[in-house]
Amino acid sequence: MTLTADPRLDAAVAQGWEAMAVAIAAAGAIRASRWLARRAGDPDLAETAEALFAALLGADPEDRGEALLALAEVAEEVEDDPLADALWEGALESAEATGDADAIAEATARLAVLAERLGDPLAAAEYRIAFLNWRRRPGHASDPEAVEEAFDEIVRLAQRDGAQKEAAVWAYRQACYARLLEANDERAVEGDWEADSEAYSGWA
Numbered sequence: 193m194t195l196t197a198d199p200r201l202d203a204a205v206a207q208g209w210e211a212m213a214v215a216i217a218a219a220g221a222i223r224a225s226r227w228l229a230r231r232a233g234d235p236d237l238a239e240t241a242e243a244l245f246a247a248l249l250g251a252d253p254e255d256r257g258e259a260l261l262a263l264a265e266v267a268e269e270v271e272d273d274p275l276a277d278a279l280w281e282g283a284l285e286s287a288e289a290t291g292d293a294d295a296i297a298e299a300t301a302r303l304a305v306l307a308e309r310l311g312d313p314l315a316a317a318e319y320r321i322a323f324l325n326w327r328r329r330p331g332h333a334s335d336p337e338a339v340e341e342a343f344d345e346i347v348r349l350a351q352r353d354g355a356q357k358e359a360a361v362w363a364y365r366q367a368c369y370a371r372l373l374e375a376n377d378e379r380a381v382e383g384d385w386e387a388d389s390e391a392y393s394g395w396a
Contacts, residue, residue, distance in 0.1 A: 198219070198223070198227045198230075200215050200218070200219070201215045201216070201219060201224065201227045202231070203215075204216075204278075205274050205275050205278050206274060208278055208281060209278045209279070209281035209282040209285065212278050212279075212282065213282065216245065216248065216249070217249060220245075220249070221242050221245035221246040221248075221249055222242055224241070224245045225237075225238045225239075225241035225242035225244075225245050226238050228241045228245075228263075228266070229241060231270075231272065231275070232266070232270040232272065233270070234270070237266070241263070241266070244259045244262050244263050244266075245259070245263075247259035248260060248263070253286070253289065253290050254290060254292075256286055257283065257286040257287055257290055257292060257295060260279060260282045260283040260286050261283050261295060261298070261299070263279050264276055264279035264280045264282075264283050264299070264302065267279050268302070273306055273309065273310075276302070276306060277303065277306050280299050280302045280303045280306070281299075281303065283295065283298075283299040284296060284299035284300060284303065287299055288326065291332075293327070293332070293333060293334035293335070293338070294334075294335070294338075296323060296326060296334075297323060297334060297335070297338040297341075297342075300319050300320060300322065300323040300342075301319075301320075301341070301345075303319045304316040304317070304319040304320055304345065304349075307319060308349065313349040313350075313352045313353040314349070314353055314394055314395065316345075316349050317345070317346050317349040317350065317353070317394055317395075318394045320342040320345050320346050320349070321342075321346060321392050321393065321394055323338070323342050324339065324342050324343075324346075324392055325391045325392055327339060328383070328384040328385065328386065328389075328391075328392075329383075329384070330383055330384070331382070331383065332382065332383065333381055333382035333383075334381075336373050336380050336381060339369060339380075340366070340369070340370070340373075343362060343363075343365065343366035343369065344366070346362045347359050347362045347363050347366065350362055350395065353395070355395045358395040365386075365392075368385075368386075369385055372385050
């Protein structure tokens, strides 16, 4: 990552997606694409990035979501974690607005990886827990594999964080979900699979 001649966009990265969205809108697609290319140290990136930023600034919600996913991937490829974190937050927000379960699962997983890389397993787990809470809402559906992956990761992260009791609780919840899935219970695919509708939460 290289600091650029556009301090407003550089500063917005550290402030998160909300600030970035404002800065990108103010800059426009051409300026934002040149900024990203300079930040990545890859002049050839500008042309591809311009189309993505144009879609991001457009009116179609699905196009905006796809552009955010692609831009976040670019940030990861150039190992710009702060930028990737902000863009994945944007991708998650966009996916939640459109109800795109696959994109929600993908953005959640990437944010969790970034949080763990920064040495915060609880924060990483909370992204996974938020996905499960989203999935449990009425009318929300997803690939069961995304739910199972979230459970796997929460158990692993709890163990890594030294929260052995909580790891056992999450493993039990996972086993209950697995039984529903094996029984072809529709709750394993859509809506809340828990008898208690209280939202999941992390550990202290």
